[in-house]
Structure formats: C-alpha cells, structure tokens
Amino acid sequence: MSKLKGKVYDTETAEEIGYHCGEDNNDEDTLYRTKDGHYFVRSWRNFLESGSWIQTTRLVPISEREAMIFCIKTGIPKRFQGYVLSSI
DSSP states (O other), rough: EETTTEEEETTTEEEEEEEEEEEESEEEEEEEETTTTEEEEEEEEEEEEETTEEEEEEEEEHHHHHHHHHHHHOOOHHHHHHHHHHHO
C-alpha cells in the first residue's frame, strides 16, 4: 500500500485488470483499478547487480487514457473491454 498525491493505492483492495511480463521474466507490470475508479501500475523488476539479485517494486498512478494504452499494448483482457469501450 502506498499513499501518492493524497490517494491510497493498495494492491490488496484494488481490482487487478491485467498484467504484462517481460520476455526474460525479470519484470512485470500489473494494472489495477481502485474502488473509486483510479488506475495505477505496480512495476516489479528483478535484476543482477554486483553478483546479487535485486528486486524493486513501485506503484505508479496513471490516467484512464494511460490505462487504455497499457491494455492495448499488452492485449486487452476480457474483463477490461467494457471499460475501454465505454471510454471511447
């Protein structure tokens, strides 16, 4: 859970809309929608630094338009199609 720009973003209470994994499975971006209709992406990265694996996670608030672009680029999950169509 993070509080960004006065809003709470929690992966436990938000709806997972879709995700995208990198080709080498060392990164993953997951799109969420909060109960009050805000979107955010949880970005997870796993990389090798000085012989040790490092994992980082960050939450990034995004606009509805950015959420649509995310879904279009990664393949629109069926449960998100209604959101996309109603936004056009």
